[in-house]
Amino acid sequence: MHPATGPAWLVWLETSGLGVAMRQWLWLYPIVEIVHIVGFVILVGSAFMFDLRLLGLGRGLPVSAMADHLLRWSRWSLVLVVPTGGAMFIAHATEMAENPAFQLKVALIVTALLNAAVFHRFPFRAVGDWDTEIAAPLPARLAGGLSLLLWTGVIACGRLLAYF
């Protein structure tokens, strides 16, 4: 319903073959949505389990081993999440770009990725000192708590896209 008007590159995306197929093929859109959901369940589910460990749950499990196992799944899930998210964006590019829930979602994703990068660059370097049975240092716990909040916000915005 939203007219394809706005910045030229958004109009180009929306009127591209993929954009038209996403809107008009009967089952493409729901399939892409399902793959996106499966992808972010893996992404956020494994991130949450790791964040809860940072916050002190399951202290018998080594943080380094959990990072190695869980965050590998988080990273690989992007193969499902990013292309499907891109396809849904292209289907309604001009409308999405103006949607406040979408703008916030992108800002929260960027913040969550920065949070993860800072965590790996700083507190996680010394994970050997607090790998098992010892409380993680405050910066690591903060990163874990922030990650829980940010990814919850991303999911909320993703759902609220349809309502604005």
Place this chain on the structure above:
Amino acid sequence: MTRLVRHFVVAGALLVVGAGGAAAHHGWSGYDSGKEMNLTGTIKEAGYEHPHGFIRLETPGKTWNVVLAPPSRMENRGLPREQLKPGTKATVVGYPNRTDPEELRAERITIAGKTTELR
């Protein structure tokens, strides 16, 4: 950073306004079910598209943007793409958008004597 702060403010506002918000276009809460309307007119333009199909319906005095159902549902219920051709007569029963005076969400549509439920 100020942009980020603004986004957090927007988020707070969004959560307060909630799904029944003024700009809501998804679901049914943005439409006034107390004002059921029955419109008959001619289809000027049609989109058999995700997430919702639509028609521009020309009625005497006004052209409405009528929001229909997802195309997969319309197909399942026997309203294929070919029936939503410009020039076709259609009757819709539905509810007006609470804020957009040109938009109506259709509960059902009748084309060539066949009624399709859209909800």
